[in-house]
Ligand code: GDP
């Protein structure tokens with residue numbers, strides 16, 4: 001996998017600083033291969049790589065992730081961004097019906113998608129109407145009727161007086177019909193050919209001009225790989241469209257087509273179709289597609305975990321401060337409380353350290369407001385006072401209370417707590433902290 005390859009690229013690089021030029025170049029080679037294997041078009045790969053390189057150069061080497069993970073994280077984030085970032089929603093017309101027209105090659109999955117989309121919209125309290133404007137194939141109308149029946153959505157099909165033989169007329173009349181019948185969305189299924197064809201393109205353009213759709217969706221089969229880019233461009237030039245629906249994602253296509261189409265046409269991918277059943281349909285999620293293209297959902301999960309674990313390593317640092325540092329100061333105290341609060345459940349690991357259970361309990365008794373107050377008090381002290389609160393006399397306590405907007409009793413309380421913590425630490429150190437280095441999760 002890409003992850004394995006990157007890990008070997010980076011076997012040498014650990015620790016501080018920035019990713020080196022050689023490492024970035026080697027990484028770029030691996031990512032290029034991974035993207036080409038996923039069927040991403042070459043010009044798109046090039047541009048993408050240069051973007052990732054630029055970002056990798058600027059990035060500090062993360063403490064949480066190894067360099068391979070860090071680059072994968074960058075690649076993933078850039079992929080998500082290029083795939084559209086946010087999921088694009090349907091733009092409904094101010095005056096219904098909202099007209100959605102489907103365009104694409106024969107076999108792309110338009111008719112199937114029409115049914116899925118109709119069902120999906122109906123489930124959200126819309127009242128869609130399916131329109132059979134594919135009069136090219138003898139059974140196309142029947143196919144849509146079957147789909148409509150399954151989705152429990154009515155189908156507007158040509159019949160005498162409804163523009164038999166003329167898809168443009170059928171489409172036009174369907175919009176009128178929808179208006180009369182209170183259908184708030186019209187989904188127009190159109191004819192495709194096996195390849196890009198001028199006559200088909202003209203027919204689609206004529207339907208477009210007749211009904212002025214609110215959304216034209218270009219439906220494309222993810223399995224056709226690199227060809228998807230040419231088809232997408234041809235339909236963009238011939239008909240134009242607002243968004244893309246990607247079908248047959250249940251196949252083994254890695255989905256590079258999505259990246260290429262999005263990048264080359266600038267049109268967002270709105271829907272993903274993942275099977276022949278009506279329910280195999282969803283809004284397009286750029287993050288899911290990114291991990292599919294990278295083929296490393298597991299690695300991405302690991303990266304998230306690693307970042308969370310990083311916070312645990314802060315605990316480790318704190319534990320070693322506690323174990324070694326004789327000069328436990330109020331600054332340390334504040335830092336620990338803040339950390340333990342932020343760590344939430346991870347902070348409970350403290351309980352596994354001998355003697356630390358009390359510390360955790362003490363900290364857990366501090367609520368968010370308390371913490372702000374404590375921080376304010378400590379920040380009102382001089383560095384010398386923070387290092388050794390014993391020097392804080394009565395008049396200083398009053399000044400500190402005034403300076404932090406608290407009461408002298410708050411300052412007293414804090415100082416007392418601090419001395420308790422310090423005492424506890426001393427006891428811990430005398431007793432040693434045996435199990436510490438091998439603690440689970442650290
Ligand atoms: P159209 O010519 O563009 O209308 O395409 P169709 O809707 O008739 O679909 C062509 C074939 O692809 C049919 O056999 C569908 O069942 C199948 N199909 C459509 N969408 C999907 C999908 O998401 N996954 C799979 N596996 N098959 C699909």
Ligand code: MG
Nearest residue numbers: 110111134140
């Ligand atoms: Mg069809």
